[in-house]
């Protein structure tokens with residue numbers, strides 16, 4: 172932990188940032204009606220791996236009222252429809268340097284206004300970023316832009332600090348003025364992510380859980396669960412992983428993977444991230460970039 176600040180390698184962060192931004196550009200060629208969500212996810216994840224990076228987390232492809240945390244299931248049969256509004260949230264990792272970025276594609280032109288509003292909210296928020304800026308001012312700006320376009324922001328989702336090894340660290344950057352006057356600091360790495368919706372602006376846990384993260388090291392009794400925990404440690408470390416990655420790693424043994432995950436959750440070795448769904452069923456749009464706070468502005472990493 173010594174000299175962590177001075178050893179921070181912005182070059183590696185920027186490398187991962189470029190790969191993330193390129194992956195988002197690649198997405199536009201992959202996401203179209205008739206494509207299987209799982210094929211789209213694998214194509215994006217392969218793109219990032221081929222560019223020499225790891226995944227900061229499984230690519231999220233949340234549609235409609237799903238705001239976040241949907242990544243395709245193992246043998247997912249869902250096909251992208253011509254009315255879908257799809258959020259693509261992804262992050263590349265170079266060693267311990269993580270990035271996080273997102274965009275939304277509205278295949279139904281009726282929702283383009285919502286998508287453009289979230290992009291504008293992100294731009295307006297970024298224009299305020301500099302050292303000393305209070306985080307509630309960022310949130311106020313995001314909400315102002317959203318309201319001026321006729322939409323609500325999602326109150327219980329927001330941006331965050333990013334530290335080495337940890338995607339959600341230090342600070343929460345709200346999508347409204349929550350009164351938190353914590354100032355941004357020069358050199359800080361943050362992600363700003365306005366979530367806008369046609370609904371009331373609040374997400375709750377949905378039924379589907381596809382993303383997990385290792386948080387403990389208690390060895391379970393069952394041999395299967397031990398195998399699975401060892402696989403997680405070796406292949407995913409403490410980064411979030413997808414159930415479909417694990418099942419593939421178990422040579423398609425779905426029963427073993429699922430039963431062991433339940434066992435490891437019980438033992439306190441894992442955290443689960445359920446799909447987050449807009450409470451009133453509103454359509455959700457998201458835009459996100461990773462930034463480095465500078466003295467008078469910021470550098471965009473993704």
Ligand code: CO
Nearest residue numbers: 271362364459
């Ligand atoms: Co984020």
